[in-house]
Amino acid sequence: MQLENSLAFAQVQDKEDKIAPFRNEFLIPERNGEQLIYFCGNSLGLQPRSAATEISKQLAIWQNHAVEGWFRGEQNWLNYHHEIKELLAPIVGAKPTEVTCMNSLTINLHLLLTSFYQPKGKKIKILMEGGAFPSDQYAIESHVKTRGYEYEDAVIEIYPREGEDILRTEDILSKIEQNQDEIALILFGGLNYYTGQFFDLAAITEAGHQIGAMVGLDLAHAAGNVPLKLHDWGVDFACWCSYKYMNSGPGGIAGIFVHEKHFKTDVNRLAGWWGYQLDKRFKMEKGFVPETGAEGWQVSTSPILLMAAHKAALKIMNDAGFENLRQKSIGLTAYLEFIINKVNEEKGEETFKIITPKNPGARGAQLSIICKENGKQTFDALVAKNIIGDWREPNVIRISPIPLYNTFEEIYKFGQALV
Structure with a gap:
């Protein structure tokens, strides 16, 4: 598939995603009436709606x-x-x-x-x-x-x-x-x-x-x-x-x-x-x-x-089926990698270095990113834009798109926030 750095492309991927309805099974946190873009499921996953019922x-x-x-x-x-x-x-x-x-x-x-x-x-x-x-x-x-x-x-x-x-x-x-x-x-x-x-x-x-x-x-x-x-x-x-x-x-x-x-x-x-x-x-x-x-x-x-x-x-x-989750996870993470690389191209240098393996078989739903400079300030700026990732000392931002509830559109918006 030819990936594209566009909102329209991301929205098409979400429309064709057969497990997209499972996002509705989770409670997405909000701030000031706007849903957060939550990429921190590698630290704490979101709450299933059914948890309260059980x-x-x-x-x-x-x-x-x-x-x-x-x-x-x-x-x-x-x-x-x-x-x-x-x-x-x-x-x-x-x-x-x-x-x-x-x-x-x-x-x-x-x-x-x-x-x-x-x-x-x-x-x-x-x-x-x-x-x-x-x-x-x-x-x-x-x-x-x-x-x-x-x-x-x-x-x-x-x-x-x-x-x-x-x-x-x-x-x-x-x-x-x-x-x-x-x-x-x-x-x-x-x-x-x-x-x-x-x-x-x-x-x-x-x-x-x-x-x-x-x-x-x-x-x-x-x-x-x-x-x-x-x-x-x-x-x-x-x-x-x-x-x-x-x-x-x-x-x-x-x-x-x-x-x-x-x-x-x-x-x-x-x-x-x-x-x-x-x-x-x-x-x-x-x-x-x-x-x-x-x-x-x-x-x-x-x-x-x-x-x-x-x-x-x-x-x-x-x-959802684990094979379906894994297939979508590979797609989300590949798109995240593509978007980060596009940001680097626009900046003319490797501002954001991905240290996670490139091989999809050697990684899961996480990319670890080292910022060339001002890593913590970059992380805090993302949080201020309602994008929640994870900061790990000394210099890594972890972004983890979860297939059960994250979308391609959210990844596109993350890239826009980095520019």
Whole structure:
């Protein structure tokens, strides 16, 4: 398709967009009576209209049945998460038994590291991307220290080559091979929060398993954004949040994946009553017997109201179809790249440098932009024009067009605001 920097072209794309009606399923923030152009779904997704309805249903059950809500009806609270698992599994490429929703992301990461980071002998090291989101860095630091190691001795961080912004897959695989005798665990983000790079997770997982290491993923910026095949890739574990691309509310309930190959093994874990075998849970017996599947990593009682918001959002994603979302996402991001390049042409220089990979298969719904000068002032000027992106220190503006509710016309208007 020949892209054009015109309002008419953008409006035609929106008219031909078969999932455009899903924008009406969301509440678009307004300022001074005008809808915001919201490109910050990679930080907090918009509120589905149905979220209030789903939460209200559970409030009514609480009002009318109180504690019996845990047991009454086909959709009782004790089994409420089962429907959510069915909605969630295809989004991350898993079997329903391999996923569940629980806690928040970093808590889940700690629980999974307890199980899958098992240093032994020379194999004590964790390989991770340099500059990973701070929560991952802090979590890993605490785990290596509780095992009696210093961070510098137990963690391998891999950075892009000098003068480059993104990691090369061959460099990641080379680093794995070079340290094969020392790596116990590979923990990678599915998609780097700063650059927007979508890593070759299948290749990383295969390389990790070839050296006998566990492979885990933080999918905070990948789940609901890019295609994932966690089961087929053989990933050992993964965790994610739901408030970005899954639109499940601020601090929304997070999720985990544990590959079924680990279900029958004697895995270390921090146990809680909610992860106990369901059909015997209320016998209150000593000795932890985990529920089969990812549910065996549950610790605390399910937060039903958070799960209701999550269910509402996942229903919309499934109705839209993830393949349709991905196809539109690729189109939106390509148009955003085109528009930014056109702005640079008009200015006669690369005023706005895109550091996200050009290959559509190596990125999701985000472009990270470095301004040649006055980056924060440029960001603030966009906000003043009702265009909401995301500023990340030291010098990146992240713009993330979400296929469920953003439009080509909004991207065109963004370009006009940059000129």
